[in-house]
Amino acid sequence: MQAALSKAQIPDIAAQVTYAMRIMGIAPLPRNYELYYEAYIGSNPKLTKELAALGSRANQEELDEIGARYFAHVHHAAGIDRAHTHLASELGDLLRLLREEQSALENYNRLLDETYQNITGRSNASAEILRQAVSILTEATADTMNQGKERAENVSLKSFEMEVIRQELDEYKRIANTDSLTRLANRRAFDEKLAAIYNSEQLRSQTSLLVADIDHFKKINDSYGHPVGDKILATVGTVIRANLRRDVFVARTGGEEFAIILNDNTLEESLQVAERIRTALATTPFKNSKTGVNYGPITLSVGVCQATQADDPVDLYNKADIALYCAKNAGRNRSMLFEEGMKKDTGKSWLIYRK
Known part of the structure; x- marks a missing residue:
């Protein structure tokens, strides 16, 4: 394509x-x-x-x-469409209930006004009219309260139903933003998260991007097949996730590439995180327990760039990618900070990452 x-x-x-x-x-x-x-x-x-x-x-x-x-749950547009249709229907019912409540209150208010006019009218200033007015108001008040209670219960029920639908839609979104193999965030979620960094100058000032790529992954696939490659990808994702705080965003951004967005870290601290992940993976055994085949060692190369070093999300990704390229070119299995003056040899294919 x-x-x-x-x-x-x-x-x-x-x-x-x-x-x-x-x-x-x-x-x-x-x-x-x-x-x-x-x-x-x-x-x-x-x-x-x-x-x-x-x-x-x-x-x-x-x-x-x-x-x-x-994309079993996400690709079926009917599921999302059904949830949206259900939500629209529930909102319509809620709006109808609120309109009925408004109408009931308007009718009650009109009755109060008419009763007041009867009581204050000179020609009707009698005890009988007053008793009738009190009787009418008492009955109307009871009806209005009963109707209000019933509508309040209906509104509460509709609110509960809409919350269930909202959770269903949230689940669709979660699945749509999750990589099915590693259970990490996918490229779509990463693009959104990366763009959000530049919505706030404060966020930009304290954020770093780490781009990591498995070394010699093409050789692994060629030697052992894609099923083994998939298991290795899943394990690498698990190792990366295990060496980060729970609130840190990590994604598989394509093939054997991963990305990590760190907040509240200096550039040096971000490099330490990269090294911790790299070292943890390099010491993780990759062995088939049944056949005894050893697939390891599996190593990562990592490029690190701080958001303040880039003009926008695209520039940030490109500079982290350049640092990754330099780490590959320097021998792999290492982390490198982006520095001005670093260049990526555009004459070579990006497939160097897979070699």
């Missing part, structure tokens, strides 16, 4: 994916975009191969069949 794109004309991933879908005649539906986005960033080689096998004119039924296998 990438070979058909002119990068000079298409500056970012989103545009490249959209452009590729357009020239292949793929309907611009969110669930289709999700498939081709994941295929483009290389997070699932099997998915990429299946989409490529469909050719340039895949029909929607074929795409939905693939989506159902790889």
Whole structure:
């Protein structure tokens, strides 16, 4: 898919994916975009191969069949649509209840006004009129209170039902932002989190980005196969997660690349975190307990850049990526801080990360 794109004309991933879908005649539906986005960033080689096998004119039924296998809960748009429809229906019912309550109060207010007029009217200033007015107001007040209680109970029930639906929608979003293999955040969630850094100058001043890549991962896949490679990816994700605070954001951003966003850390502290993760992984055994085959050692190269060193999210990612490239070029299994003057040899393929 990438070979058909002119990068000079298409500056970012989103545009490249959209452009590729357009020239292949793929309907611009969110669930289709999700498939081709994941295929483009290389997070699932099997998915990429299946989409490529469909050719340039895949029909929607074929795409939905693939989506159902790889994104079982998310790809089915019907699930999200159903939740949204249910929520809209509940909101409509709640609005109707509130309007009824408003109408009841307006009627009650009108009755009060009419009774007041009867009591104060000169021609009706009699004890009988007063007794009738008190009787009418007493009955109206009781009816209004009963109706109000019933509506309050209905409003409470609707609020509970809407909370359940909100939780369902939150779960859809969580699944949509989770990498199915490592259970870490995925590239979509990472892009959102990275962009948010520059919404606040205070947040920018205390945030660092770590970009990590497994060394020689292509060799692992070629030697032992993708199933073993997938297990190693999952284990690497577990090791990274175990060596970070619970509140630290970590994502698998594609293939064998991971990203970590650190808040409240100096550049030196961020480097220490990178080294802790790198060392922990290098000492983790990767051995098949049944066959005795040793897949290790598995190592990481890490690039670190502070948000204040970059102008925007794209610049921050690029500079962390340059530091990662330099760590690879310097021999791998090391962490490097970004420094001005570092350059990435653009004449070489980014696939150096996979070598």
